[in-house]
Amino acid sequence: MIKITVPATSANLGIGYDTLGMAVSLYAHFTFDHADELVITGCPEEFQNEDNLVYQSFTQALGTWGVDPFPIALDIQTEIPVARGLGSSSTCVVAGIMGAAALTRHTVTREELVAMATAIEGHPDNVAPALLGAAVCSFTPAGELPRCLRYEVSDRLTFVTIIPPYAVHTSGARKVVPQEVPLSTAVWQMGRIAGLTRGLETGDTNLIAAANDDRLQEPYRRELIPDYDAIRRTCLEGGAKTLWISGSGSTLMAVTDDTIVAKFLQVRLREEFPSCETHILTCDNAGAQIEYL
CATH class of the missing domain: 3.30.70.890 (GHMP kinase, C-terminal domain)
Known part of the structure; x- marks a missing residue:
């Protein structure tokens, strides 16, 4: 059994439309384990099925590595509200990919995780700080993987x-x-x-x-x-x-x-x-x- 904790994020930071994002101290916690059938708890019943974004990201990551999907027990406990601009969907995407890597013992770097999460989420401004922490400026050169510039944020703020x-x-x-x-x-x-x-x-x-x-x-x-x-x-x-x-x-x-x-x-x-x-x-x-x- 593994537990993955992902921070909320604040994208744009006012002036950095679609380029800046920052991880903040509000968290979503995801527990993964092998199971005989898919069981999802801790979230509304409408999301306790194969359409759950965490599980969707989990299976997409497995597909990237040529691994067939398998059932899991997934529990979601989050402090992050949905559709409020705090990166709730990014936490699900990040957790799904990391959970897939952990349960299959597949080693990935944070840079690879950012690229995979960006491919699923569509843009890196939330997933990059969720994975890397701190404030991150992201851009994606044509035909290349996302580039992320990380800025340690002062603890005075x-x-x-x-x-x-x-x-x-x-x-x-x-x-x-x-x-x-x-x-x-x-x-x-x-x-x-x-x-x-x-x-x-x-x-x-x-x-x-x-x-x-x-x-x-x-x-x-x-x-x-x-x-x-x-x-x-x-x-x-x-x-x-x-x-x-x-x-x-x-x-x-x-x-x-x-x-x-x-x-x-x-x-x-x-x-x-x-x-x-x-x-x-x-x-x-x-x-x-x-x-x-």
Whole structure:
């Protein structure tokens, strides 16, 4: 029996549309074992079958290695809500591939895992930090495997995470983003991506705030989150330096380097937005982990 733990992720980080992602300290736990028939527990009944994304990823990985699918006992215990912009699907994909490798004693590197997970998920911005930990900038050269640049995030930084009680699906969120932008917008983004990643490494919240001024996707996606303006105002008035939409939303993530500010802000958010779930998170610099039970 094996247990795989995968962190949640926050993609885009405001300015890094489809390129940046960061692992955070909210986790999904997956337990795998051999079985006589497929048994899936711990998730809603509608997902306790062969269409489960973890099992689908498990069988796709086996197929890559020329191994026939076999039944397993799979238990899923997750803290990560679905369709809230925290990489819930990526945790399933990563766990499925790692579970397949572990149960067949197939040795794979993290780089190979990223490539396989990207092939299933369709893009590396969530799966890369889920596997590698920290903040990751990913891109895929034509005809090549994904390239991942990893940035250790300062432990001074705290991410106050606000999860509204409604979903924003990625497919819908992509439709509102313009497919073409002026050259000036592209130039605006490029320097700020460098500034944001340096700020995350050094813990410089003033630099992070200055860099986090996106013109590609947040101005459009914020309209899909009814509480965006009110939550942003509360966070900035409460001492956070900046705020971004996590993935395609609806989760919002505020940044501070003061744990006391984070605690007071969490109390205020719970009072003003009682229907929202709030967490005080840090960056997970370890990435997905495997444990033999």
